[in-house]
Amino acid sequence: MRWTLDQLECLIAAAEQGSFSAAARRLGRAQSAISTAIGHLEDDLDCRLFDRQGRLPQLTPAGEAVLNEARAVLHQCQRLDARARAIAEGEEARLVMAIDEALVEMPPVDNTLEALAHQYPALQLTLLYGAQGDIAGWVEDRTADIGILLSQQARGPLLEGQRIAHLKQLLVVGRNHPLAKLPAPNLTDLASHRQLVIASRTGSEDDQAISARFWRLNSFYSMAELATRGLGWALVPQHIASYPPFRDHLTTLTSEALGVAPRIEVEMVARRDSAQGPVAQWLRQSLGQGFRGRQDR
Incomplete structure (x- = not known):
């Protein structure tokens, strides 16, 4: 490959300009330099890109095809x-986010991810979705750079979190x-039926279940699905109860x-020893x- x-x-x-002279004016070059560069390109590619027989040069079919590839390059x-500029300025080149x-x-x-695509178009983003307990572990072992999770009472010693919301x-x-x-x-009514309980994020079995009959699950979506099937009652975040299915x-x-159902905190976690760049x-x-x-805060 010898072309430049x-x-x-x-x-x-x-x-785009329709002539070598117009191209020279656009690029601030001499017309002869434009003509020479295109001639060398034709030699390097071994194909004629312009038909020069008329008053103005016209792209040949080969020129049309090469033009599209040139634009892509x-x-x-x-x-x-x-x-490269983003990296030089300290902006993360890539980011792994666990949710x-x-x-x-x-x-x-979803709205934040959409805005992220426009705000940092050069970012290489990897999204990992996990159930309870996965997110903090992925951040701690550096599988992910940051995590967005439902609050845990206990987390690894290397992690620090910041609350960003709470869910009804x-x-x-x-x-x-x-x-x-x-x-x-x-309470008597509730205790007489099976309760669907979210499994503790800390590994503790002290989930304060009201009913003596209960099932533990590590997914609120699974809890809601089983509730729709009549398998028990549950406390779930409002957005999951409103989920179309x-x-x-x-x-x-x-x-x-x-009483008032406890709200669930949403927090963003990262390792204390990992620098957080402008994207994070x-x-x-x-x-x-x-x-x-949101209205359900």
Whole structure:
């Protein structure tokens, strides 16, 4: 390969401007330099790119094909330059973000990812979705750079977290469950039916289950799915109770006996010994703003 980026720029300029002289004015070069560069490109590629028999040069079919490839090469070079500048300025070239599966399809998360694509187009992003306990572990062992998860009472000694939101929980049962006929069940009512409990993030079995009959799960989405099937009642985040596959099959109950359902904190975690660049800082701020805009805070 003997052709150069300079030759490709001359080709593109001549094709877009309609003549070698116009291309020279655009590039601030002499017309002879443009003509020479394109002639050398034709020799290097062993094909005629312009028909010069008329008053103005016209692209040949081969020239049209090469023009498209030349544009693609220069666009890639521009992306390379942008990435190199970002690295030189301290911006992360790549980022691995782990997200709790309970936050899948939440507007604040999806909207932030969409904005991230526009704000940092050169970023290489890897997204890992995991169930309870996965996220903090991935960050701690450096599989992920940052994690977005539902708060844990205990985390590894190398991690630090910052709260970005908290989620409201709802008491739900399947529409055909016996409790659905009791809009405001008391503790005795709840204790007489199976409870679906989220498994402890700390490994502790002290989940304060109200019912003596309970199943533990490590996924709020799985809890909601089993609730729709009438297998028990559960406290789940509001956005999961409203998730389209579930919302028409669940009934929301109120229970003064339970008091105000505890809210679940959402936090962003990272290793203390890992420097947080501008992308990670932007993510923390944008996610916080996105969650604060929700009505279920």
